Amino acid sequence: MSPPAVAVSVDLVLLTLRSGQLCVLLTGRAGADVWTLPGGFVDGDTDLDTAAARQLTDQAGVTGTGHLEQLRTYGGPHRGPRISGVSVAYLALLPDLLATVSAAAGRVCWRPVDELTTTAERVLAPDHQRIVADGVERARAKLEYTPLAAAFCEDEFTLADLRRVYEAAWGVALDPPNFRRKVLSTPGFVVPCGRRTSPRGGGRPAELYSRGAATALHPPLLRRSV
Amino acid sequence: MSPPAVAVSVDLVLLTLRSGQLCVLLTGRAGADVWTLPGGFVDGDTDLDTAAARQLTDQAGVTGTGHLEQLRTYGGPHRGPRISGVSVAYLALLPDLLATVSAAAGRVCWRPVDELTTTAERVLAPDHQRIVADGVERARAKLEYTPLAAAFCEDEFTLADLRRVYEAAWGVALDPPNFRRKVLSTPGFVVPCGRRTSPRGGGRPAELYSRGAATALHPPLLRRSV
DNA sequence: ACAAAAGTGTTGTCAATACACCCATGT
DNA sequence: ACATGGGTGTATTGACAACACTTTTGT
Numbered sequence: 001m002s003p004p005a006v007a008v009s010v011d012l013v014l015l016t017l018r019s020g021q022l023c024v025l026l027t028g029r030a031g032a033d034v035w036t037l038p039g040g041f042v043d044g045d046t047d048l049d050t051a052a053a054r055q056l057t058d059q060a061g062v063t064g065t066g067h068l069e070q071l072r073t074y075g076g077p078h079r080g081p082r083i084s085g086v087s088v089a090y091l092a093l094l095p096d097l098l099a100t101v102s103a104a105a106g107r108v109c110w111r112p113v114d115e116l117t118t119t120a121e122r123v124l125a126p127d128h129q130r131i132v133a134d135g136v137e138r139a140r141a142k143l144e145y146t147p148l149a150a151a152f153c154e155d156e157f158t159l160a161d162l163r164r165v166y167e168a169a170w171g172v173a174l175d176p177p178n179f180r181r182k183v184l185s186t187p188g189f190v191v192p193c194g195r196r197t198s199p200r201g202g203g204r205p206a207e208l209y210s211r212g213a214a215t216a217l218h219p220p221l222l223r224r225s226v
Numbered sequence: 227m228s229p230p231a232v233a234v235s236v237d238l239v240l241l242t243l244r245s246g247q248l249c250v251l252l253t254g255r256a257g258a259d260v261w262t263l264p265g266g267f268v269d270g271d272t273d274l275d276t277a278a279a280r281q282l283t284d285q286a287g288v289t290g291t292g293h294l295e296q297l298r299t300y301g302g303p304h305r306g307p308r309i310s311g312v313s314v315a316y317l318a319l320l321p322d323l324l325a326t327v328s329a330a331a332g333r334v335c336w337r338p339v340d341e342l343t344t345t346a347e348r349v350l351a352p353d354h355q356r357i358v359a360d361g362v363e364r365a366r367a368k369l370e371y372t373p374l375a376a377a378f379c380e381d382e383f384t385l386a387d388l389r390r391v392y393e394a395a396w397g398v399a400l401d402p403p404n405f406r407r408k409v410l411s412t413p414g415f416v417v418p419c420g421r422r423t424s425p426r427g428g429g430r431p432a433e434l435y436s437r438g439a440a441t442a443l444h445p446p447l448l449r450r451s452v
Numbered sequence: 453a454c455a456a457a458a459g460t461g462t463t464g465t466c467a468a469t470a471c472a473c474c475c476a477t478g479t
Numbered sequence: 480a481c482a483t484g485g486g487t488g489t490a491t492t493g494a495c496a497a498c499a500c501t502t503t504t505g506t
Contacts (some may be wrong), residue, residue, distance in 0.1 A: 003267035005231030008301075008312055041229035044310040048301035073314050075234075075274035084270040086234055086312065088299050132267040145371075160461070176461075178493065185491095202498040203460025219448060219491085386482075404472065406483075429481030430479040445470085 007085035010051050011039035011128070013071060013135035014060055014092045016110070017152050020168050022139075023056070023110040024125070024132055025060055037128050039087075052090040060108070066094040067151035071135050078127040087127075091135045093151040140169050145220040147189045150211040156193055158206035159183060170223050182221055188214025233311035236277050237354070239297060239361035240286055240318045242336070243378050248365075249336040250358055251286055252350070257405035261335070263354050278316040285333070292320040293377035297361050304353040313353075317361045319377040349433075351359055366395050371446035374416045376437040379410050382419055385409060386434035396449050414440025 014025035026035040038059035042051045048070065056062050071089040078087070113136050116123055124132065142148050148158070149165040163179045166172075183189050190209035197205045240251035252261035264285035268277045274296065282288050297315040304313070339362050342349055350358065368374050375391040376383070389405045392398075409415050416435035423431045 003233040003235070003311070004269040006268070006270040006312075007229040008232045009229070042232070042301070043230040044232040044301070044312060046302055047304075048299060048312070051301070054263045070298060072296060073274060075270070075277070076272055078273075085229070085233075086270060086274070088301070088312070089315070100282070105317070135480085158461085175493070176497085177463075177495085196400065199460090199501055201460090202502040204457080204462075206461055220446070221470075222445060224493095236502075384482085401472070401474095402482075403474090408471090425479080425481095430483070432482055450472095 005084060007041060008044070009039050009041045009085065009087050010048065010055055011037045011087050011089050011131060012052065012055055012060060012092055013037060013089060013132055014056075014062070014094060015092045015113070015135065015139055015152075016096050017046040017165060017168055018110055018112075018137075019094055021114070022136065022168055023112050024113055024116065024135075026109055027059065028107040029110070034125065035111075035123055036125065038108075039130065042088075048088055052088075055090075056092060060092075060128065062092070062094060066092055067148055068092045071131070071138060072126060076133065079125060083116060087131075089131045089135065091138055093139060093148060095152055095154050097154055140223075143169055144222055145217050147186075147214050147217060150190065156195075156208045156210050158208060159190075160206055160207070162190070162209075166221070172223065185212070186217050186219075186221075188212040189217060231442075233267060234270070235267045235311065235313050236274065236281055237263045237313050237315050237357060238278065238281055238286060238292055238318055239263060239315060239358055240282075240320060241339070241361065241365055241378075242322050243321045243391060243394055244322055244336055244338075246390065247338040247340070248362065248394055249338050249359050250342065251362075252335055252337055253285065254333040254335070258350065261349055262351065263315075263357065264334075268314075274314055278314075281316075282318060286318075288318070288320060290323070292318055293374055294318045297357070297364060300353060300357065305351060313357075315357045315361065317364055319365060320372060321378055321380050322441070323380055366449075369395055371443050373412075373438060373440050373443060379437075382434045382436050384423060385416075386432055386436060388416070388435075392447070398443065398449065412440070412443050412445075412447075414438040415443060 013149050016023055025038065027038045028035050038055060038056055040059060042048070049068075049111055052068060052070070056068060060144045064167055069091055071091040073086060075086045077084040105171050111123065113132060116129060117133055117136075139148070143166060149162055152165045153161050159180050160176070162183065163176060166179075191212050193208040193210055195208050195209060227403055243247055251264065253264045254261050264281060266281055266285060268274070278294060278296070282294060283354040295317055299312060299314045301312045301396075303310040337349065339358060342355060343359055343362075365374070369392060375388055378391045379387050385406050386402070388409065389400055389402060392405075393400055415438050417438050419434040421434050423434060425431050
């Protein structure tokens with residue numbers, strides 16, 4: 001008996017920070033009214049991580065570096081009563097710089113994730129809405145115990161930039177001195193560049209840092225509320 | 227153009243605690259020399275969680291309650307140069323009681339996970355070995371910030387039982403008084419039954435607890451070493 | 453030009469808390 | 480022998496004050 005043949009797609013949840021808001025990239029097919037996550041079908045002979053990276057450049061038009069990890073796999077007739085198959089979702093965290101790269105094909109737009117989850121307006125198909133929610137929750141959780149917040153920043157960033165990532169993602173205000181102490185006392189989180197920002201709009205120039213080598217934060221940077 | 231047809235299987239990493247060691251369930255097909263993870267093919271019309279739960283009872287013979295969650299999806303020609311397809315791995319955490327249930331079909335055995343990862347002997351196919359390693363790592367990590375350690379225990383358990391789960395999974399010794407304080411001060415982790423164990427082999431009878439309603443631990447129970 | 457004010461980043465202090473380690477007691 | 484309760488010193492954290500550096504504003 002041969003195994004059942006299933007259609008497998010890879011879908012991407014691309015998150016970035018735009019003007020202090022966590023945003024997700026949506027693609028709109030020409031003529032259609034509904035927005036979808038970028039993605040496409042894959043065959044069984046390609047590594048999934050490779051396929052996802054390819055979708056990132058082809059479908060979303062992102063070229064530079066960033067974080068990409070598998071999120072979750074959704075199966076069954078989730079996209080509607082007729083359409084079945086398996087969807088392997090990936091989560092990408094990008095700085096705004098990369099996010100501005102134009103898409104290779106079709107229209108794209110960035111939507112604040114709060115809009116999608118709170119509003120009654122249906123911008124996204126229900127299954128894609130759930131995938132986005134899962135991706136956002138994963139990102140929020142991973143900020144606690146990994147240095148992935150730096151993936152939202154440029155290659156060189158200030159501690160205030162990094163702090164604003166946490167504040168936007170968690171929706172809380174963090175004490176700058178305490179945040180600074182915590183980050184600098186966590187080995188491998190950031191490494192100082194030895195330079196400072198050219199002043200942007202007043203205030204003391206901040207020191208510049210780049211991403212460290214750590215893959216996990218010990219101890220973690222816990223959010224107070226659940 | 228129609229999407230490529232792919233074979234999709236659901237594979238299970240069943241973990242339990244047997245005599246102080248973290249063990250994984252392997253199945254051996256009759257006649258074959260190699261052990262594999264329990265699993266089977268799925269079609270595109272069934273919810274993956276449902277399919278995994280069915281595999282749990284059919285393939286592994288587990289009937290009672292326990293924890294089951296999706297682990298990760300592996301794609302490409304990972305099982306060998308010829309065999310391709312997508313494998314959706316699930317992670318199950320079970321008490322030893324359920325683990326003793328005989329499999330419905332074929333031979334099964336429990337192997338300590340340390341044996342599989344450290345020994346040079348090849349008990350498992352390389353891809354399945356990686357899936358087990360990922361599952362063990364997920365379990366170890368989740369013990370920190372979720373009450374899932376209780377999933378390894380019976381419905382009623384002592385704090386020493388719970389502590390031994392952490393000690394076996396992490397390979398460290400924990401201070402009983404500190405562990406007790408930490409668990410009891412975490413709301414929703416365990417709820418006291420008001421009874422005590424009948425003394426087993428000397429020593430003061432311990433109080434019995436059952437699983438609480440919490441889904442996450444705040445603050446987490448961190449392991450010291452990385 | 454100069455001084456004052458406001459904005460931003462950095463350094464320092466202190467109390468509350470959490471934790472590791474150890475001792476004592478009950479069964 | 481083991482579970483439980485308590486105590487103490489150290490490390491981490493949260494709240495807040497003080498300082499440093501820059502731009503903007505007012506006279």
